[in-house]
Amino acid sequence: MQIETAVIHAGIQEDPLTGAVIPPIYQTSTYHQAELGGHVKYEYTRGENPTRFAVEAVMATLEHGTAGFAFSSGMTAIHAVLTLLHSGDHLIIGTDVYGGTFRLVNRILSNLGITATAVDTNNPHAVQEAIQPNTKMLYLETPSNPLLHVTDIPQAAKIAHQAQMIVAVDNTFASPINQTPLDLGADIVLHSGTKYLGGHSDLISGFVVTKDSGLTEQIKFIQMSIGGVLSPQDSYLLQRSLKTLALRVERHNSNANRLAEYLNNHQKIAKVYYPGLINSPDHQIAQAQMNGFGGMLSLELVTGLDTKTFVESMRLFTLAESLGGVESLIEVPAVMTHASIPRSVRLENGISDELVRVSVGIESIDDLLEDMQQALAQL
């Protein structure tokens, strides 16, 4: 089944009670047991809920896995994956990951005896050198937030697997339409479902997808034990959103490509970060492992131009955190999404104070270009 069909049909079974073609919202915390200990599949909603199961099944299909797990946020999904690690374990993580992931690893996991080394995950020597006898996981984000760096997943996974490490990939920026990491060697794929999967900036959610039965059992146990599951209402909304994922991402891709080309040739722009640009250092790898280059780009203005005036001059691009919704957003990572990373670390990793990140929506590209043009003209 092609992915454009899977987003609509995967995981859908007619409701056995009514024949409803859309999975109903089972807004219940618990289920009647006909006899003591006599439940078959559904016992308590933290563990089992048909509406959540339906969206989990779609995500497993879209990511080419065997099991999906829906969480109340992307951070809860990431936390569930990192809970596979135990005290004394070591983790290798990309230098350019979402600020909240950095904070979780460096300020929460570190208190639990789990250590981490941040490296450029696209540098095989750096990954190899960071491996310690107790290294259990390689955690990648590709394309990365906010610099859109691309990691060669098969190459990184090969090195990690030689050392018996688990490879987890945050696929939020790509979405399963543009990239399926499990096909490229990853063991676990995870998402902030708040972004492209939800697609309408109206809910917070997270997903984990696995294919190995051992990892599936472990994540299932962690999800049920820690909780943080996606509610039935949000599971329904997410499932509804997924039906248009392929269409939306196609438009995000083409709008971002057009905008990146425009900005790349603009005299007031010093640098554009977008893997779809032929002059991007990430272009070749992106082309090899992605079906589309995504709807996210970052830029830097030429020295001396005021970033604040620029972002505040936008009319259609809303100044706000988050990404992946139908509407275009703009933000400054240093003071917004990545403010939780200490400045020195941020600068060392290439995230300047002036970096601007753009989430290109699905509006008319002509209107988006016009808005960008008028904002740049203010400088």
Ligand SMILES: Cc1ncc(COP(=O)(O)O)c(C=O)c1O
């Ligand atoms: C790449 C990436 N992963 C994970 C997260 C965390 O997701 P959430 O905000 O849904 O918890 C975010 C943003 O928040 C993100 O940008």
Ligand SMILES: N[C@@H](CCSC[C@H](N)C(=O)O)C(=O)O
């Ligand atoms: N203030 C929040 C930051 C949310 S960032 C949301 C999203 N990942 C993005 O990159 O836009 C926090 O500190 O967690």
